[in-house]
Amino acid sequence: MTIREAAALLRARRISSVELTRVALDRIARCDDRLRAFITVTAEEALAAARRSDRELAEGRDRGPLHGIPVAVKDVFVARGVRTTCGSKIFADYVPDFDAAVVERLRAAGAVLVGKTNLHELAYGITSSNPHYGAVRNPWDRDRVPGGSSGGSAAAVAAGMVFMAMGSDTGGSIRIPAAWCGVVGLKPTFGRVSRYGVLPLDFSLDHMGPLARSVHDAALVLSAVAGFDPRDDTSSRYPVEDYAPPDDPSLDGLRIGLPENFYFTRVAPGVTEAVHQAAQLAEQAGAVIIPVRVPDVAAMNQVSRIILLAEAAAVMQPYMDRRGEMGEDVRLLLEQGLLLSAADYLQAQRLRRLMRDEYRKVWREVHCVLTPTLPIPAPRLGQTHLQWEDGTEDLRPGATRFVRAINMFGWPALSLPCGLDPQGLPLGAQIIGPPFSEARILRVAAALEARLPRLSPPEL
């Protein structure tokens, strides 16, 4: 069931928010020992909020499409009175006395917060194999990772525990788990959704967005959480639109770029076929597919890694005397960042501007670009490398090749489930657009979604 379907049932009085919330809590209780998607479940608060929602609806006070809907947030969003760990032992006892902007807006929209989801430690990695709160498992195959760092959010949505969960994305952390768990993941434009009250990984690359079961649901959530926030220096005053796409929208007049280079090399079986099929479906919906050449995205990824290493090291420097309490992978990344010089960081920031100016030329040719989200389906727990015909690659840089650079430019991007690989694992197609083109990206995604089979993981 999607948010839209549940909202219709709520308004028809065929179900209550309390019933929806109980179903969510029951499912978490029954399944989460196998998935480890949640760090904290707020059952009592959730049921109290659901009762308020039902009372308000009965009194004719309708807060909109999220009213009474059970949702979760990644455990980087602070929520008043609920501990916020950031997946780290260091913050294990942090109980904030305020709500993050996103949590405030979700509550104002009537959503019912059922808990905080598990993640890669400090949101700094792509497996969500958390050494402190348990390794999140992929609902499609529990011997595989769900992706990260918003792995708990994706697993919770894919497994039907909640209708939607918020994530954060610094180098792909919404889109990666969305693709590997077969759900929709939207990274909005930098500044579109407030970062206030989010434990940061990075100052200039962190983006907040929803993981949901449908494109329409992701759009409803974006409409609720987007908008200017004076408490976030990077927040944009660009007007918020109605992001909800029509059912099966026409793509007449849209030019969609299909890269000829970079995005289709070193990819697993089925990836190219699935994305090319999505391009054909876009054509059926009225779009024109334009072959495009993209600049040196590999170099962009390296520059983006340098910025992330340096900024994340600055964020966590005060806690480095406790690095013995960190997982090995995260500790190594922070140590690398501490060794970069100020000149290295500034050179990377100068290249960032030049590279953005180079890549943005593609927006003179097309409205958006369609790529695979990731080169591979979900890897196995403990897998560290990718094996190709012409060599091997470390998992993290290899798997993030198609998603990482976009964060450096702040552009919106969405991952849409676009089929299964030969092993039956979900694959994602990524739609990237220029700044503040979320409504158009969602329209393209909705047109594709209407033509693709809906994916559901095997019953747990």
Add this chain to the structure above:
Amino acid sequence: MPDWRMLAAARGLSLPEDDLARVEAVLDELHAVLCERAAAIPLTAEPLISFRCETDEDAL
């Protein structure tokens, strides 16, 4: 290429040998790309860091 081991020591990071070897390998690769690209940056190119100097309404 910077001597990452010396830098680590200078910054008071006492890293185990295993960590140092892995840190060196990653940073050597990243630094090589950075240096190659940085050599071609036009002199006038500014870093893409957002800083806004705004009016101070509390100023006298």
